[in-house]
Amino acid sequence: MSTAAKTTIPIVPAGTPVAKVPTFDVFTTKKDEIVGWARKFSIFPYPFVTACCGMEFMSVSSTLYDTDRFGAALPRFTPRQSDLMMVVGTITHKQAPVLQRIWEQMCEPKWAMAFGVCATSGGFYDNYAVVQGIDKIIPVDVYIPGCPPRPEMVIDGIMQLQDKIAKQHHVILKGDF
Ligand code: SF4
Numbered sequence: 001m002s003t004a005a006k007t008t009i010p011i012v013p014a015g016t017p018v019a020k021v022p023t024f025d026v027f028t029t030k031k032d033e034i035v036g037w038a039r040k041f042s043i044f045p046y047p048f049v050t051a052c053c054g055m056e057f058m059s060v061s062s063t064l065y066d067t068d069r070f071g072a073a074l075p076r077f078t079p080r081q082s083d084l085m086m087v088v089g090t091i092t093h094k095q096a097p098v099l100q101r102i103w104e105q106m107c108e109p110k111w112a113m114a115f116g117v118c119a120t121s122g123g124f125y126d127n128y129a130v131v132q133g134i135d136k137i138i139p140v141d142v143y144i145p146g147c148p149p150r151p152e153m154v155i156d157g158i159m160q161l162q163d164k165i166a167k168q169h170h171v172i173l174k175g176d177f
Pocket residue numbers: 051052053054088089090116117118119123146147148149
């Protein structure tokens with residue numbers, strides 16, 4: 001929220017009486033900025049885990065890397081409660097319709113992440129059985145390279161997605177306001 005970021009918070013010496021501490025009760029901002037700010041810190045991932053990248057997903061979800069810092073720590077195992085489809089691992093043509101169905105069951109607004117090279121491009125499985133990138137079947141917002149990606153790369157991907165969400169136009173009512 002850029003307006004809040006520009007606000008200078010004065011340094012108050014210890015012992016200053018509470019009545020003299022400057023406060024503010026009102027600030028102005030734009031609807032898209034405040035909704036984008038709220039949405040970027042309340043990501044609910046749906047982990048569609050099919051292969052070895054799943055170990056890295058468990059690692060990045062653990063306390064050591066703490067995705068809770070980014071408001072993205074609570075995986076939901078139902079598409080009805082999720083807004084980030086994390087495709088973690090290889091997707092075969094047999095699985096593709098299932099992935100597509102789950103994506104369609106997620107409500108708008110929603111985003112998709114290709115986690116690792118298999119989800120991004122098929123990886124080294126350049127064969128007839130594997131989908132050569134999930135963007136052939138669903139729209140992808142962020143690609144994370146690596147086989148498997150390091151947790152830091154996943155966190156970088158989450159932060160890039162947050163930037164994207166923050167800059168989007170957020171329609172929250174019919175006709176908007
Ligand atoms: S990118 Fe590598 S680690 Fe991840 S699912 Fe593919 S082969 Fe496994």
